[in-house]
Ligand SMILES: Nc1ncnc2c1ncn2[C@@H]1O[C@H](COP(=O)(O)OP(=O)(O)O)[C@@H](O)[C@H]1O
Ligand SMILES: C[C@@](O)(CCOP(=O)(O)O)CC(=O)O
């Protein structure tokens with residue numbers, strides 16, 4: 140068994156209702172999707188004769204390396220952190236970490252990656268100190284598209300770093316991909332939230348939570364409720380491929396709230412009701428086909444209402460509206476998912492919708508330059524696999 144090497148993976152997510160409003164205390168409903176970010180983490184052995192921390196970001200083709208002495212010089216305090224006590228990176232420390240990232244040239248077109256590298260360095264130094272190692276990250280998720288790549292990045296990295304930390308209680312004897320134990324999940328989720336703070340500015344915590352725990356969840360003010368559902372929920376995910384940045388969109392909604400506090404509070408309250416109703420519909424057991432049909436129609440209506448309110452928040456986009464119009468031609472309901480401003484849109488695919496119609500919709504959307512996918516909803520969360528087995 141190789142004790143200095145581990146792989147972890149964490150899924151992306153879709154938000155069925157409540158994005159943005161959840162940052163302001165409303166309920167939201169989210170599900171994990173079967174697209175994963177994977178991290179391989181290997182601690183260097185003395186025989187490697189390599190005293191550097193290496194980070195390979197395969198999706199963007201960027202490689203970073205820092206001599207461990209340089210990390211210690213720049214971040215003398217965080218290397219004394221305790222892996223079992225997640226802590227927030229101060230604005231001042233972010234500036235110090237930036238100087239480490241600036242050791243490397245990042246093309247202007249990939250500047251969004253800087254916040255991810257800062258989050259990585261914060262998590263790494265807090266959990267592993269300044270040990271030399273090689274970390275590689277690759278993802279099946281499109282980055283910056285509303286499917287929670289930032290959370291999957293932070294969760295998979297936190298999981299891998301914690302698994303090889305000095306205080307790790309992870310059971311190394313298990314084979315294949317296995318879930319984390321309850322305590323390890325809790326800790327990985329807390330650290331991932333700290334990473335998300337660096338990338339999102341003011342995250343609600345829903346993305347890291349659904350990525351850690353998987354399944355279908357309701358989330359409100361930091362509290363997670365698992366949703367048990369026997370309803371078949373099939374969603375088409377359309378990526379408009381319009382790039383956007385969650386941090387800027389979240390900040391934009393807060394600014395709108397500051398300008399119109401009463402109106403925006405009412406919008407958030409309405410979203411709260413929508414999420415709660417959606418959660419109870421998908422939770423309720425349906426015994427006959429008629430009930431299933433009614434439930435589906437209600438879900439569609441709630442999605443439509445939520446989309447209207449997201450537009451009120453200022454996070455829709457011409458490309459999103461284009462997807463809405465296109466799917467409406469087929470009497471299908473869509474809403475943006477994640478931060479909006481471009482990114483991905485969900486379309487509810489009713490259980491009785493024929494495969495031919497689905498193909499037709501996809502073809503029309505792809506002719507607009509969008510990319511469509513249908514992913515399994517509500518699978519596993521953070522998982523670990525030990526190499527050499
Ligand atoms: N696989 C990855 N490799 C490098 N950075 C990543 C990866 N996944 C996520 N990130 C970081 O997360 C950012 C995208 O997060 P965000 O804007 O919240 O969009 P989303 O979470 O919807 O994909 C990227 O710009 C990068 O900083
Ligand atoms: C807009 C928000 O509700 C979800 C953002 O998701 P994503 O980063 O766009 O995948 C922000 C949050 O809840 O932290």
Ligand SMILES: [Mg+2]
Nearest residue numbers: 287289290385
């Ligand atoms: Mg994100």
